Amino acid sequence: MDRTAGQNRAAAHLYPGIDPFDQRMVEVGDGHKVYVEQCGNPDGQPVVVLHGGPGGGCSPAMRRYFDPAHFRVILFDQRGCGRSRPHASVENNTTWHLVRDIELIRDGLGLDQWVVFGGSWGATLALIYAETHPDRVSHLVLRGVFMMTQAELDWFYGGGAGKFFPERWDAFASLIPEDERDDMIGAYSRRLFSGDMQQEVRYARAWAGWENQLAALQVHGSGESPADYARAFARLENHYFTNRGWLEGDDVIMANRHLIEHIPASIVQGRYDMICPPHSAHRLAHGWGKAELNMIPTAGHALSEPGITAELVRITNEIRDTNS
Structure with a gap:
């Protein structure tokens, strides 16, 4: 099965493509403007989608995991990526800026609570946001869990x-x-922020390519990304990983899990996820009475893996049915 066939199989589980009923640029301060869109039912159950990376941006396919007749789906490009501006900027761009942006969006839309849906780095951000604002989250849907620990980065x-x-x-x-390979994040950082655009793009493509080629269970082709996308993705990831997400401690998400154990959580994890191995998802779910871990036996990391797609749509349908 090639990657295109896998994506086609995944798409078969999704709702039809839809266009946003609202698109806006939100001034979040610090010189940043964040792209926000809404689609689905304007009066429906709200859900916010947190994309991966950091630096990945949201895509039209992310709208399709939710029944548009029931959900009010909010997507946004995090600072520095996608349609947000300034592009590829790491100035005033930390986890805590993003948590503040999420609250600014929620409050600006007049929402009391929402479902928080995130994968990979989006799962990290979802957990940190929920632990910071537990009263604002009605349900967590997490995929490919990453908890910003040193062990995960070392892996x-x-x-x-x-x-x-x-x-x-x-x-x-x-x-x-060779004499720099004991710290690949640091070595790439020096080149991604060199000020030489040609060099930055070259190393950004290598950084993004390493991740892209391991994302799905079967990937064919080079996985090379367009220059603008790769540069934003690589610079933002590297910036966040260099600073360990600005978290107070290596395992702070687990240390603070008690703050969110009253929130239902649905966790979807690929058994053969090479980017975010299943150990983190297992640790997160273990002992969390309201969490359900769904291990997909033949899947890697990507949102577009057919088994992962099918399970995420099943979960959002279940949330819909519970709240109809």
């Missing part, structure tokens, strides 16, 4: 995943001199 950027994909790791690592 992906320290050679752990590279043991399964040595040829791809070699392509990623070979751009860095």
Whole structure:
């Protein structure tokens, strides 16, 4: 099965494509404008979608995981990426700025509570937002759990995943001199923020390509991203990972889990996720009475994996039926 076939199989589980009924640029302060859109039912149950990366941006496909007759779906591009401006900027761009932006959007739309739906870095941000504002979250839907721990970063950027994909790791690592390879995040940071646009794009494409090629269970092709996308994605990810998400402690999400244990959580995890291995999802769910972990046996990391797509749509339909 090639990647296109897999995406087609995944699309079969989705609701038909829809256009937004509202699009706006929101001034969030600090010189940033954030793109926000709404689609589905203007009077429906609100759900906010938190995209991955950091720096991934939202896409039209993300609108399709929700019954448009029931849900009011809110998507936005986080600071520095997608249609938000300034593009690829890391100034005034931290986890806590994003948490504040989410609250600004919620309050601006006049919503008391919403379902929070996020995958990968979006799951990280969803958890941090929920732990900061637990009264604003009615349900968490999380996919490909990442908790911004050193162990997770070491796995992906320290050679752990590279043991399964040595040829791809070699392509990623070979751009860095051997005496710098003990800190790949730091080595790439120096090049992604060099001020030389040509160099930044070259290393951004390598950074994004390493992740893209490991995202799905079967990926064919180079996984090379357009220059503008790759540069924003790589710079923002690297910026956040260099600063460990500005979290107070290596395992702070787990330390604060008690703050959100009253919130229902549906967790979807690919068994063969090479970017965010299942250990984190298992740890997060274990002992959380209102959390349900759905391990997809034949899936990797990507939102577009057919098994992951089918399970996420099943979960949002279940939330719809519970609240109809």
